[in-house]
Amino acid sequence: MSAIYTRGIAVLDRFVPPKLQPLWQHPAGPKTIFFWAPAFKWGLVMAGIADLARPAETISPSQTTALAATGVIWSRYSLVIIPKNYSLFSVNVFVAVTQLFQLYRAVNYRMQQTKKPVA
Structure with missing residues:
Protein backbone atom coordinates (compact mmCIF):
# COMPACT_ATOMS: atom_id res chain seq x y z
CA MET A 1 0.00 0.00 0.00
CA THR A 32 1.29 13.00 6.11
CA ILE A 33 -1.21 11.44 8.50
CA PHE A 34 -0.68 14.52 10.69
CA PHE A 35 -2.81 16.42 8.17
CA TRP A 36 -5.48 13.86 7.33
CA ALA A 37 -6.33 12.66 10.84
CA PRO A 38 -7.38 16.16 12.00
CA ALA A 39 -9.14 16.79 8.68
CA PHE A 40 -11.39 13.77 9.19
CA LYS A 41 -11.84 14.53 12.89
CA TRP A 42 -13.79 17.65 11.90
CA GLY A 43 -16.62 15.15 11.37
CA LEU A 44 -16.89 14.87 15.18
CA VAL A 45 -17.22 18.63 15.42
CA MET A 46 -19.94 18.68 12.78
CA ALA A 47 -21.77 15.86 14.58
CA GLY A 48 -21.51 17.77 17.86
CA ILE A 49 -22.94 20.89 16.25
CA ALA A 50 -25.74 18.88 14.64
CA ASP A 51 -26.51 17.37 18.05
CA LEU A 52 -27.35 20.83 19.37
CA ALA A 53 -30.77 20.26 17.80
CA ARG A 54 -31.31 17.08 19.86
CA PRO A 55 -33.47 17.23 22.94
CA ALA A 56 -31.36 17.53 26.09
CA GLU A 57 -32.88 14.38 27.60
CA THR A 58 -31.29 12.25 24.86
CA ILE A 59 -27.75 13.47 25.53
CA SER A 60 -25.44 10.96 27.19
CA PRO A 61 -23.37 12.72 29.88
CA SER A 62 -20.79 9.93 29.97
CA GLN A 63 -20.29 10.05 26.21
CA THR A 64 -19.99 13.83 26.10
CA THR A 65 -17.60 13.79 29.07
CA ALA A 66 -15.40 11.25 27.30
CA LEU A 67 -15.36 13.25 24.06
CA ALA A 68 -14.68 16.51 25.91
CA ALA A 69 -11.81 14.92 27.83
CA THR A 70 -10.40 13.52 24.60
CA GLY A 71 -10.55 16.98 23.04
CA VAL A 72 -8.73 18.56 25.97
CA ILE A 73 -6.05 15.86 26.17
CA TRP A 74 -5.32 15.84 22.43
CA SER A 75 -5.29 19.64 22.33
CA ARG A 76 -2.46 19.61 24.83
CA TYR A 77 -0.67 16.76 23.06
CA SER A 78 -0.80 18.53 19.70
CA LEU A 79 1.26 21.40 21.12
CA VAL A 80 4.00 19.28 22.72
CA ILE A 81 4.72 16.95 19.81
CA ILE A 82 7.23 17.76 17.10
CA PRO A 83 6.20 19.14 14.71
CA LYS A 84 3.54 21.12 16.55
CA ASN A 85 0.27 20.31 14.87
CA TYR A 86 -1.98 23.37 14.96
CA SER A 87 -4.57 21.65 12.78
CA LEU A 88 -4.90 18.88 15.36
CA PHE A 89 -4.99 21.51 18.12
CA SER A 90 -7.81 23.48 16.53
CA VAL A 91 -10.04 20.49 15.80
CA ASN A 92 -9.62 19.17 19.33
CA VAL A 93 -10.42 22.54 20.88
CA PHE A 94 -13.66 22.54 18.87
CA VAL A 95 -14.42 18.95 19.90
CA ALA A 96 -13.91 19.88 23.57
CA VAL A 97 -16.00 23.06 23.35
CA THR A 98 -18.94 21.45 21.55
CA GLN A 99 -18.98 18.51 23.94
CA LEU A 100 -18.65 20.68 27.05
CA PHE A 101 -21.65 22.67 25.86
CA GLN A 102 -23.58 19.44 25.29
CA LEU A 103 -22.59 18.29 28.78
CA TYR A 104 -23.87 21.58 30.19
CA ARG A 105 -27.19 21.04 28.39
CA ALA A 106 -27.52 17.49 29.75
CA VAL A 107 -26.65 18.44 33.33
CA ASN A 108 -28.87 21.52 33.22
CA TYR A 109 -31.80 19.42 31.96
CA ARG A 110 -31.33 16.84 34.72
CA MET A 111 -31.12 19.56 37.38
CA GLN A 112 -34.34 21.12 36.07
CA GLN A 113 -36.05 17.71 36.24
CA THR A 114 -35.09 17.21 39.89
CA LYS A 115 -36.46 20.66 40.82
CA LYS A 116 -39.92 19.93 39.37
CA PRO A 117 -42.49 18.92 41.98
CA VAL A 118 -43.76 15.36 41.69
CA ALA A 119 -47.42 15.37 40.74
Whole structure:
Protein backbone atom coordinates (compact mmCIF):
# COMPACT_ATOMS: atom_id res chain seq x y z
CA MET A 1 0.00 0.00 0.00
CA SER A 2 2.81 2.47 0.78
CA ALA A 3 4.26 1.95 -2.71
CA ILE A 4 0.95 3.05 -4.24
CA TYR A 5 0.82 6.03 -1.90
CA THR A 6 4.42 7.00 -2.67
CA ARG A 7 3.80 6.87 -6.43
CA GLY A 8 0.59 8.85 -6.08
CA ILE A 9 2.33 11.57 -4.07
CA ALA A 10 5.16 11.69 -6.62
CA VAL A 11 2.60 12.34 -9.36
CA LEU A 12 0.84 15.00 -7.29
CA ASP A 13 4.16 16.70 -6.45
CA ARG A 14 4.39 17.87 -10.06
CA PHE A 15 1.03 19.66 -9.91
CA VAL A 16 1.41 21.59 -6.65
CA PRO A 17 1.97 25.29 -7.40
CA PRO A 18 5.14 26.91 -6.03
CA LYS A 19 3.13 29.11 -3.63
CA LEU A 20 1.64 26.01 -1.99
CA GLN A 21 4.93 24.10 -1.77
CA PRO A 22 5.66 25.21 1.85
CA LEU A 23 2.32 23.74 2.97
CA TRP A 24 2.74 20.67 0.76
CA GLN A 25 6.25 19.95 2.09
CA HIS A 26 5.48 20.78 5.73
CA PRO A 27 6.10 17.95 8.25
CA ALA A 28 2.41 18.11 9.17
CA GLY A 29 1.20 18.83 5.64
CA PRO A 30 -1.12 16.93 3.29
CA LYS A 31 1.52 14.31 2.53
CA THR A 32 1.29 13.00 6.11
CA ILE A 33 -1.21 11.44 8.50
CA PHE A 34 -0.68 14.52 10.69
CA PHE A 35 -2.81 16.42 8.17
CA TRP A 36 -5.48 13.86 7.33
CA ALA A 37 -6.33 12.66 10.84
CA PRO A 38 -7.38 16.16 12.00
CA ALA A 39 -9.14 16.79 8.68
CA PHE A 40 -11.39 13.77 9.19
CA LYS A 41 -11.84 14.53 12.89
CA TRP A 42 -13.79 17.65 11.90
CA GLY A 43 -16.62 15.15 11.37
CA LEU A 44 -16.89 14.87 15.18
CA VAL A 45 -17.22 18.63 15.42
CA MET A 46 -19.94 18.68 12.78
CA ALA A 47 -21.77 15.86 14.58
CA GLY A 48 -21.51 17.77 17.86
CA ILE A 49 -22.94 20.89 16.25
CA ALA A 50 -25.74 18.88 14.64
CA ASP A 51 -26.51 17.37 18.05
CA LEU A 52 -27.35 20.83 19.37
CA ALA A 53 -30.77 20.26 17.80
CA ARG A 54 -31.31 17.08 19.86
CA PRO A 55 -33.47 17.23 22.94
CA ALA A 56 -31.36 17.53 26.09
CA GLU A 57 -32.88 14.38 27.60
CA THR A 58 -31.29 12.25 24.86
CA ILE A 59 -27.75 13.47 25.53
CA SER A 60 -25.44 10.96 27.19
CA PRO A 61 -23.37 12.72 29.88
CA SER A 62 -20.79 9.93 29.97
CA GLN A 63 -20.29 10.05 26.21
CA THR A 64 -19.99 13.83 26.10
CA THR A 65 -17.60 13.79 29.07
CA ALA A 66 -15.40 11.25 27.30
CA LEU A 67 -15.36 13.25 24.06
CA ALA A 68 -14.68 16.51 25.91
CA ALA A 69 -11.81 14.92 27.83
CA THR A 70 -10.40 13.52 24.60
CA GLY A 71 -10.55 16.98 23.04
CA VAL A 72 -8.73 18.56 25.97
CA ILE A 73 -6.05 15.86 26.17
CA TRP A 74 -5.32 15.84 22.43
CA SER A 75 -5.29 19.64 22.33
CA ARG A 76 -2.46 19.61 24.83
CA TYR A 77 -0.67 16.76 23.06
CA SER A 78 -0.80 18.53 19.70
CA LEU A 79 1.26 21.40 21.12
CA VAL A 80 4.00 19.28 22.72
CA ILE A 81 4.72 16.95 19.81
CA ILE A 82 7.23 17.76 17.10
CA PRO A 83 6.20 19.14 14.71
CA LYS A 84 3.54 21.12 16.55
CA ASN A 85 0.27 20.31 14.87
CA TYR A 86 -1.98 23.37 14.96
CA SER A 87 -4.57 21.65 12.78
CA LEU A 88 -4.90 18.88 15.36
CA PHE A 89 -4.99 21.51 18.12
CA SER A 90 -7.81 23.48 16.53
CA VAL A 91 -10.04 20.49 15.80
CA ASN A 92 -9.62 19.17 19.33
CA VAL A 93 -10.42 22.54 20.88
CA PHE A 94 -13.66 22.54 18.87
CA VAL A 95 -14.42 18.95 19.90
CA ALA A 96 -13.91 19.88 23.57
CA VAL A 97 -16.00 23.06 23.35
CA THR A 98 -18.94 21.45 21.55
CA GLN A 99 -18.98 18.51 23.94
CA LEU A 100 -18.65 20.68 27.05
CA PHE A 101 -21.65 22.67 25.86
CA GLN A 102 -23.58 19.44 25.29
CA LEU A 103 -22.59 18.29 28.78
CA TYR A 104 -23.87 21.58 30.19
CA ARG A 105 -27.19 21.04 28.39
CA ALA A 106 -27.52 17.49 29.75
CA VAL A 107 -26.65 18.44 33.33
CA ASN A 108 -28.87 21.52 33.22
CA TYR A 109 -31.80 19.42 31.96
CA ARG A 110 -31.33 16.84 34.72
CA MET A 111 -31.12 19.56 37.38
CA GLN A 112 -34.34 21.12 36.07
CA GLN A 113 -36.05 17.71 36.24
CA THR A 114 -35.09 17.21 39.89
CA LYS A 115 -36.46 20.66 40.82
CA LYS A 116 -39.92 19.93 39.37
CA PRO A 117 -42.49 18.92 41.98
CA VAL A 118 -43.76 15.36 41.69
CA ALA A 119 -47.42 15.37 40.74
